[in-house]
Amino acid sequence: MPAEHQWRWQPLLEQWVLIAAASGSRPWSGASVAQHTETVPEHDPDCYLCPGVTRASGDINPNYTAPWAFDNDFASLLPHELEDGGNDPLHKTAAARGNCRVLCWHPSHNKTLADCSEGEILEVAKLWQSEYASISADDSIAQVMMFENKGKEVGVSNLHPHGQIYAADTVSDYGRRIRLSQHQYKQANNGQQLLQTLIARDEYKDALLVEQGTHFKTIVPFAARLPYETWIVPLRHVQSVDRFDLEELLELSLMYQRQVRRYDQLFRRSAPIMTVFQNAPCDTSQANADWCFHIALQPPLRDSDTLKYFAGYEASSNNVVNPIQPENAAAALRDCSPEVQPT
Numbered sequence: 001m002p003a004e005h006q007w008r009w010q011p012l013l014e015q016w017v018l019i020a021a022a023s024g025s026r027p028w029s030g031a032s033v034a035q036h037t038e039t040v041p042e043h044d045p046d047c048y049l050c051p052g053v054t055r056a057s058g059d060i061n062p063n064y065t066a067p068w069a070f071d072n073d074f075a076s077l078l079p080h081e082l083e084d085g086g087n088d089p090l091h092k093t094a095a096a097r098g099n100c101r102v103l104c105w106h107p108s109h110n111k112t113l114a115d116c117s118e119g120e121i122l123e124v125a126k127l128w129q130s131e132y133a134s135i136s137a138d139d140s141i142a143q144v145m146m147f148e149n150k151g152k153e154v155g156v157s158n159l160h161p162h163g164q165i166y167a168a169d170t171v172s173d174y175g176r177r178i179r180l181s182q183h184q185y186k187q188a189n190n191g192q193q194l195l196q197t198l199i200a201r202d203e204y205k206d207a208l209l210v211e212q213g214t215h216f217k218t219i220v221p222f223a224a225r226l227p228y229e230t231w232i233v234p235l236r237h238v239q240s241v242d243r244f245d246l247e248e249l250l251e252l253s254l255m256y257q258r259q260v261r262r263y264d265q266l267f268r269r270s271a272p273i274m275t276v277f278q279n280a281p282c283d284t285s286q287a288n289a290d291w292c293f294h295i296a297l298q299p300p301l302r303d304s305d306t307l308k309y310f311a312g313y314e315a316s317s318n319n320v321v322n323p324i325q326p327e328n329a330a331a332a333l334r335d336c337s338p339e340v341q342p343t
């Protein structure tokens with residue numbers, strides 16, 4: 001059995017994670033997360049993502065019946081020409097240029113990806129492809145960050161099933177680290193790709209494997225930063241989601257759905273998750289070719305009613321303490337029955 005207290009190296013971010021399983025059994029008298037049992041309507045006229053409603057911008061949503069995307073009315077990044085910042089070396093600034101999109105997975109307000117049909121989730125996956133392909137083709141965009149924040153625990157006020165895109169003219173801090181680590185690994189290892197080498201290891205054939213597909217694996221990473229973090233990684237090196245063929249895309253979307261269902265079972269409700277679709281940056285760097293697409297699912301919970309907090313040590317060191325042994329997390333997730341749809 002692996003040691004319950006050890007530093008583990010996270011090779012994409014090139015940082016140490018502290019696995020401290022005993023801290024997870026520490027008596028807990030802190031905050032609990034209320035379980036949400038409210039009834040959610042199929043259509044909410046006050047929801048700005050539902051079909052046919054008028055948004056704050058004055059635009060009226062179409063009566064869409066398939067996944068649909070639009071520019072965020074409250075964008076953090078703006079496409080217009082903005083004034084560049086000055087050159088003060090200590091208080092440096094730059095214009096926050098880019099594009100923010102809202103991606104509605106389904107017209108029904110009360111659906112989640114866990115209970116979409118196979119046809120519906122494939123349509124969602126096609127939207128991942130078309131959005132990445134069209135936005136990354138814009139020369140002014142350096143990185144297309146596609147993500148889904150699900151659940152009130154991660155600050156989502158709107159329950160409508162949706163994701164977001166932040167497309168910026170710069171590559172994020174984590175993006176630069178993940179790109180450099182994969183590029184340097186390939187250079188130092190005779191052209192081998194980091195993620196494909198990683199998931200071929202024995203650990204990812206049993207103890208850290210959640211699901212083996214034909215084209216993908218769902219794994220708990222050896223140095224998981226969040227207690228039940230998982231990655232869905234392709235067996236072949238692919239930079240971005242738009243490069244998968246239809247068979248691969250269908251498997252990816254169904255494995256993603258099954259992982260969402262596992263979390264719902266594990267936490268006994270529609271589980272909060274921060275999901276990131278790790279597509280390659282799209283600036284002019286040659287190193288983008290060495291980036292491998294994967295989906296990272298990061299539930300913010302350590303059990304069904306307790307949040308994993310990023311407190312003093314973690315916030316000030318950027319070295320996360322994970323209170324759940326990754327091998328135990330993988331075993332718990334394997335025990336779930338992802339074919340069962342939530343009621």
Ligand SMILES: [Zn+2]
Pocket residue numbers: 043044047048049050051108109160
């Ligand atoms: Zn809605």
